[in-house]
Amino acid sequence: MKRLFSNSEYPPAGIRWAATAVFIFFVTAIPFTVSAEDEVPTILITGSNASHGLAFAEEYAALGWHVIATCRTPAKADRLNALAEKFPNVIVEELDIVDVDEINALVEKYKGKPIDVLMNNAAINSFRFGPNFFGKIDYEWFEQILKVNIIGQLQVSEAFLKNVAASKQKKIISMTSTGGSIGELEIPIAPAYRASKAGLNMAMRAYALHLKRKGIIVGIIAPGTVDTADYMNAEDPSTVPRNYRNMMKMGRLAPRTAIDDMIALIDRLTIEDSGVYYEWTGRGIAW
Numbered sequence: 130m131k132r133l134f135s136n137s138e139y140p141p142a143g144i145r146w147a148a149t150a151v152f153i154f155f156v157t158a159i160p161f162t163v164s165a166e167d168e169v170p171t172i173l174i175t176g177s178n179a180s181h182g183l184a185f186a187e188e189y190a191a192l193g194w195h196v197i198a199t200c201r202t203p204a205k206a207d208r209l210n211a212l213a214e215k216f217p218n219v220i221v222e223e224l225d226i227v228d229v230d231e232i233n234a235l236v237e238k239y240k241g242k243p244i245d246v247l248m249n250n251a252a253i254n255s256f257r258f259g260p261n262f263f264g265k266i267d268y269e270w271f272e273q274i275l276k277v278n279i280i281g282q283l284q285v286s287e288a289f290l291k292n293v294a295a296s297k298q299k300k301i302i303s304m305t306s307t308g309g310s311i312g313e314l315e316i317p318i319a320p321a322y323r324a325s326k327a328g329l330n331m332a333m334r335a336y337a338l339h340l341k342r343k344g345i346i347v348g349i350i351a352p353g354t355v356d357t358a359d360y361m362n363a364e365d366p367s368t369v370p371r372n373y374r375n376m377m378k379m380g381r382l383a384p385r386t387a388i389d390d391m392i393a394l395i396d397r398l399t400i401e402d403s404g405v406y407y408e409w410t411g412r413g414i415a416w
């Protein structure tokens with residue numbers, strides 16, 4: 130049989146070069162594809178079926194992050210499920226932050242998965258609602274608020290610590306409230322909520338100190354009341370709930386863009402900011 134190439138030129142130089150080029154392409158391109166995927170940061174958000182949590186999930190999804198959007202009842206989380214349909218980078222997971230079995234199951238599911246930002250957003254947000262006044266306090270409810278708002282956040286943070294430590298950005302964010310400031314207290318209502326956020330601040334500040342040598346940043350951020358429902362631009366102002374109308378009058382409602390401001394704040398947090406108590410504007414708050 131006639132040979133295509135002579136022995137001295139088998140295969141010829143041109144084909145050898147082409148083969149080498151193909152080899153180099155695969156050796157370099159395959160790992161590049163994998164690391165490019167790894168470059169996409171991941172955020173886990175608690176309580177992402179409503180207001181602030183949902184807004185954060187929407188914004189991070191639009192930025193292209195992998196979003197693990199957790200909530201207590203995925204079957205009823207219509208708006209979150211709609212978001213996950215729109216963005217394939219959003220995964221909805223069930224998580225009650227005080228249910229140890231659910232926490233452990235989710236930790237097991239995401240074992241080895243780096244989580245760049247763990248956003249502790251879920252809380253019983255009772256500043257404006259419920260038996261908030263001295264003389265009318267429901268102490269069982271008080272206990273539940275402390276459990277969810279302090280223990281829940283810390284428990285979830287400790288459970289996912291390995292995931293955060295394995296990530297590039299290494300950030301645990303704690304959504305607190307200006308209502309937790311002892312130094313800035315003016316109106317003596319909502320003692321349960323205020324106590325829960327003051328206690329949370331201490332727990333996360335201590336956790337920040339504990340984690341500092343590992344390079345893990347703990348951001349303690351008071352988001353303010355953000356107009357996540359876009360009431361400020363309502364066509365018919367009479368459809369705006371009265372408490373929101375009052376907040377607008379008093380200048381206490383932050384525009385929806387405050388969510389972007391917080392994302393920018395979270396983005397620029399360094400280890401020097403770990404354990405510092407910030408308002409969404411970037412202002413430091415008195416403990």
Ligand SMILES: NC(=O)c1ccc[n+]([C@@H]2O[C@H](COP(=O)([O-])OP(=O)(O)OC[C@H]3O[C@@H](n4cnc5c(N)ncnc54)[C@H](OP(=O)(O)O)[C@@H]3O)[C@@H](O)[C@H]2O)c1
Pocket residue numbers: 175176177178179180181182200201202224225226227249250251252253254277281304305306307351352353354355
């Ligand atoms: N809005 C404000 O004016 C304001 C001001 C300062 C600070 N903050 C803080 O910002 C964060 C978000 O507030 P928000 O206004 O978005 O509150 P929100 O509208 O009341 O939503 C709270 C979220 O937390 C979830 N949640 C409650 N208990 C939970 C539990 N045990 N496990 C898992 N999820 C739970 C709720 O889920 P369900 O729907 O299942 O109940 C809901 O998704 C909170 O930490 C809040 O304290 C809010």
